[in-house]
Amino acid sequence: MKKLLNSLKKFLKPKQVLDKPEDLHLYDTDATALFKNKPRLVLIPYDTEDVSKIILEIISYNEKLKNPKEKLSFVARGAGTGLSGGAIAAENSVLISLAMLSKLIFVDYENRVALVESGYVNATLNKALLGTGLHFAPDPSSQLACTIGGNIAENAGGIHCYKYGVTADHVLGMEIVLPNGEIQYVGSLVPEFTENGTAHKHASSNLKFKNTFSDLDVTGLFIGTEGTLGIVTKALLKLTPNQEAFITIQVSFSSTLTCAEVVSELIRQGFKPAALEIIDNHAVRAVNAAYNLGFSDEVKAVLLIELDGINEEILKESHRIEALVSDFNPLSYKTTQDVAERLKLWKVRKGSASAFGRIAPFWYLYDAVVPRSKIPAALQGVERIAEKYNLMLANLVHAGDGNLHPNFLYDPEKDPSVIERIFEASHEIMRLCVDLGGTLSGEHGIGVEKQEYMDYLFSPNDMQKMLDLRAIFDPEYISNPDKIFPIKVCKECHREVSANGL
Numbered sequence: 294m295k296k297l298l299n300s301l302k303k304f305l306k307p308k309q310v311l312d313k314p315e316d317l318h319l320y321d322t323d324a325t326a327l328f329k330n331k332p333r334l335v336l337i338p339y340d341t342e343d344v345s346k347i348i349l350e351i352i353s354y355n356e357k358l359k360n361p362k363e364k365l366s367f368v369a370r371g372a373g374t375g376l377s378g379g380a381i382a383a384e385n386s387v388l389i390s391l392a393m394l395s396k397l398i399f400v401d402y403e404n405r406v407a408l409v410e411s412g413y414v415n416a417t418l419n420k421a422l423l424g425t426g427l428h429f430a431p432d433p434s435s436q437l438a439c440t441i442g443g444n445i446a447e448n449a450g451g452i453h454c455y456k457y458g459v460t461a462d463h464v465l466g467m468e469i470v471l472p473n474g475e476i477q478y479v480g481s482l483v484p485e486f487t488e489n490g491t492a493h494k495h496a497s498s499n500l501k502f503k504n505t506f507s508d509l510d511v512t513g514l515f516i517g518t519e520g521t522l523g524i525v526t527k528a529l530l531k532l533t534p535n536q537e538a539f540i541t542i543q544v545s546f547s548s549t550l551t552c553a554e555v556v557s558e559l560i561r562q563g564f565k566p567a568a569l570e571i572i573d574n575h576a577v578r579a580v581n582a583a584y585n586l587g588f589s590d591e592v593k594a595v596l597l598i599e600l601d602g603i604n605e606e607i608l609k610e611s612h613r614i615e616a617l618v619s620d621f622n623p624l625s626y627k628t629t630q631d632v633a634e635r636l637k638l639w640k641v642r643k644g645s646a647s648a649f650g651r652i653a654p655f656w657y658l659y660d661a662v663v664p665r666s667k668i669p670a671a672l673q674g675v676e677r678i679a680e681k682y683n684l685m686l687a688n689l690v691h692a693g694d695g696n697l698h699p700n701f702l703y704d705p706e707k708d709p710s711v712i713e714r715i716f717e718a719s720h721e722i723m724r725l726c727v728d729l730g731g732t733l734s735g736e737h738g739i740g741v742e743k744q745e746y747m748d749y750l751f752s753p754n755d756m757q758k759m760l761d762l763r764a765i766f767d768p769e770y771i772s773n774p775d776k777i778f779p780i781k782v783c784k785e786c787h788r789e790v791s792a793n794g795l
């Protein structure tokens with residue numbers, strides 16, 4: 294390790310290399326906080342070339358090892374807001390923080406694209422675009438902190454992704470550093486080449502884009518692979534024109550089931566709002582108490598619907614929605630086109646995370662997904678499971694995507710067995726959702742949190758095919774290893790690579 298440190302320090306400044314236990318401790322988990330492991334080192338590259346050189350140094354260190362078991366791997370980290378343990382270092386792993394790759398390189402208004410470095414924070418882009426009539430559509434609730442690289446790795450979704458699509462629908466091309474250290478351009482991002490065929494040394498100023506969709510879609514393949522195929526260093530993003538008008542609708546119900554049935558009916562009738570969110574009983578209780586929103590005790594669920602588009606059209610649509618909803622006896626129905634009032638109506642959703650702190654000091658946010666018609670059954674099942682394990686549960690649902698977010702609120706000091714029960718309950722929730730025709734993750738990824746559930750959906754043969762694909766990019770199995778696949782399958786893959794030599 295000392296030798297590696299010495300070679301790294303030849304091109305990295307001291308503050309780019311962290312090896313003190315107290316520094317490493319800061320990087321031992323992500324936003325789940327339930328899974329932990331300290332990285333061997335934390336390295337903070339300033340540009341793509343640094344990322345490439347760091348990986349080459351790790352490879353060179355591994356090549357000189359006598360014992361293959363000591364082989365080092367690496368894991369990319371954006372802001373560490375991930376909720377499946379993806380950015381946590383595996384055993385013997387070096388953490389590469391992309392936090393300093395945080396530049397907006399250019400915005401091309403005519404072609405509605407922006408080129409950013411991968412550590413650029415999601416919400417910062419929309420701040421930079423204010424007043425231009427354009428925005429970046431993927432809006433994870435963590436957008437004030439999470440990075441574009443993390444969004445790409447997890448294929449992040451968000452409140453408005455039902456209508457506008459998830460991250461994969463908004464990335465046109467990328468600069469990536471492969472697990473062999475090579476810098477590669479994929480999709481619509483092409484560097485200007487020098488005469489001998491290699492990219493200019495300072496390629497960032499020379500990156501151009503081409504409008505081609507005819508090549509193999511490596512961009513699409515890479516998105517959502519949780520850093521296992523390499524590290525994204527730049528991304529060319531599609532920008533979306535702002536809509537002329539919006540209408541926010543907030544409806545409250547005396548039962549979560551009725552609220553979920555309204556969602557199924559809206560979808561069945563072909564409505565495609567920009568956002569469609571359910572906030573259930575405990576979540577409403579918590580936010581109501583924290584922000585005094587004026588919901589009566591009768592309210593057991595709130596539905597937020599947002600329409601956007603041409604004013605005349607969305608007004609007509611909102612009248613049709615009002616008629617549909619009235620058949621389900623709502624307790625209240627509010628609409629607004631005013632920006633300040635809109636924020637107030639959204640508070641019941643956006644204020645939920647901070648309000649949970651009033652109920653319990655810890656909060657575990659789970660991610661499950663079912664076909665939208667199965668949301669009522671899934672919510673009933675999740676309630677049953679929470680009762681069985683005596684857990685405090687608040688549900689938030691990206692209903693348009695069938696994406697459930699059960700939030701377990703807990704205090705391990707008062708209830709020492711609670712974490713064990715949360716894991717058992719989440720295991721049953723996953724089984725329930727898969728049985729209802731759903732899948733393992735709506736947006737938070739598999740990471741370490743859900744790797745043991747992969748065989749609920751995938752046969753050994755399916756998983757082997759995915760590992761074969763992974764091995765094309767990472768034959769040495771050093772890019773974020775031991776994630777996504779069940780740990781037994783990961784170890785098998787590791788053994789195979791080691792047996793074939795480093």
Ligand SMILES: Cc1cc2nc3c(=O)[nH]c(=O)nc-3n(C[C@H](O)[C@H](O)[C@H](O)COP(=O)(O)OP(=O)(O)OC[C@H]3O[C@@H](n4cnc5c(N)ncnc54)[C@H](O)[C@@H]3O)c2cc1C
Nearest residue numbers: 371372373374375379434440442443446449450520525736
């Ligand atoms: C309060 C809260 C709300 C959230 N809401 C949402 C939501 O609405 N929608 C949603 O989808 N998610 C949500 N999340 C989860 C999380 O914010 C997203 O998964 C986000 O995309 C992670 O970005 P990050 O920069 O924090 O990545 P990290 O947590 O640092 O990393 C996540 C994964 O990406 C990999 N990675 C990071 N950067 C790179 C890179 N440059 N190249 C290759 N791999 C990389 C890591 O190795 C890891 O596997 C929420 C999280 C919190 C805490």
